[in-house]
Amino acid sequence: MPTHRFDLSGKTALITGAAGLLGLEHAAALLECDATVVLTDTSERQLAEAGRKLKIEFPVDKVLLYEMDVSSPEAIHSVQKALSDQRIEVDILVNNAAIDPKVRDETGLVEASRLENFTREEWDLQIAVGLTGAFLCSQIFGSTMANSGKGGVILNIASDLSVFAPDQRLYRKEGAPDHMQPVKPVSYSVIKAGLVGLTRYLATYWAGQGVRSNALSPGGVFVDQGEEFVHRLSQLIPLGRMANRDEYRAAIQFLCSDASSYMNGQNVVMDGGRSAW
Numbered sequence: 001m002p003t004h005r006f007d008l009s010g011k012t013a014l015i016t017g018a019a020g021l022l023g024l025e026h027a028a029a030l031l032e033c034d035a036t037v038v039l040t041d042t043s044e045r046q047l048a049e050a051g052r053k054l055k056i057e058f059p060v061d062k063v064l065l066y067e068m069d070v071s072s073p074e075a076i077h078s079v080q081k082a083l084s085d086q087r088i089e090v091d092i093l094v095n096n097a098a099i100d101p102k103v104r105d106e107t108g109l110v111e112a113s114r115l116e117n118f119t120r121e122e123w124d125l126q127i128a129v130g131l132t133g134a135f136l137c138s139q140i141f142g143s144t145m146a147n148s149g150k151g152g153v154i155l156n157i158a159s160d161l162s163v164f165a166p167d168q169r170l171y172r173k174e175g176a177p178d179h180m181q182p183v184k185p186v187s188y189s190v191i192k193a194g195l196v197g198l199t200r201y202l203a204t205y206w207a208g209q210g211v212r213s214n215a216l217s218p219g220g221v222f223v224d225q226g227e228e229f230v231h232r233l234s235q236l237i238p239l240g241r242m243a244n245r246d247e248y249r250a251a252i253q254f255l256c257s258d259a260s261s262y263m264n265g266q267n268v269v270m271d272g273g274r275s276a277w
């Protein structure tokens, strides 16, 4: 059981992109501390599935589900209104949604992911979700936190790629010419570094009203990525392995609760030591 400093009973946490791999973990982490969680995502089907899984383990009335596109201010306002109609105010915002541009070669996206060919449309789309989405949700829910007299917490989910460049050698495909080699796209690095900037800005902007803002920068989570990739990546990590999906739960609990009451404006990097090498 968490100590009282981690206790989130009476608090409501809204998570964006909550139906994905880590969103579900963040929700479980906060539910473990007795928070009510509002799961939001664009995928109705995945959202329902995430809710179903969580309601097996946690009280059903503590898990709320809303379709919400973070790139749409109207959609965010509409969720805020639906919550306030039920007298629910968001105390904790976890900006987690992203379009994760998985490096893959089977769809012909490899070449398109390279800097020289990366389209303005793809750039705009990814920035709209990963960066503008975090700005809009912070603006809308953060303003209410700041005006509530109770303060709140904003947690931006960045990435270890907020502190170093992608090592494109990880994605190298033997035999392919250089111009066809898969890469992690530039948008990802820009979004994640941008989230750290947003974190610092918010941390100072609303500090007087008790709204703290921090970022969590996870390293890669193991989900059967393929032996060669996992081997290459593990060699770059002092702990010698990728993260398990539940290894960020304790950090989420710390950063979203009073356990981190004096932490503000920081980027917590959890990468198995990769950035220390």
Ligand SMILES: NC(=O)c1ccc[n+]([C@@H]2O[C@H](COP(=O)([O-])OP(=O)(O)OC[C@H]3O[C@@H](n4cnc5c(N)ncnc54)[C@H](O)[C@@H]3O)[C@@H](O)[C@H]2O)c1
Pocket (backbone or CB within 6 Å): 016, 017, 018, 019, 020, 021, 022, 023, 040, 041, 042, 043, 046, 068, 069, 070, 071, 096, 097, 098, 099, 100, 129, 133, 157, 158, 159, 160, 217, 218, 219, 220, 221, 222
């Ligand atoms: N999985 C990892 O290894 C890893 C590592 C470092 C950082 N991260 C970061 O953690 C966060 C979660 O990653 P994940 O692995 O769970 O990704 P994921 O792709 O499984 O989940 C992302 C979710 O965001 C949702 N989404 C996409 N567009 C949206 C929009 N317009 N509005 C609202 N939701 C939208 C998707 O439907 C999806 O459910 C991301 O910010 C990611 O960059 C992940």
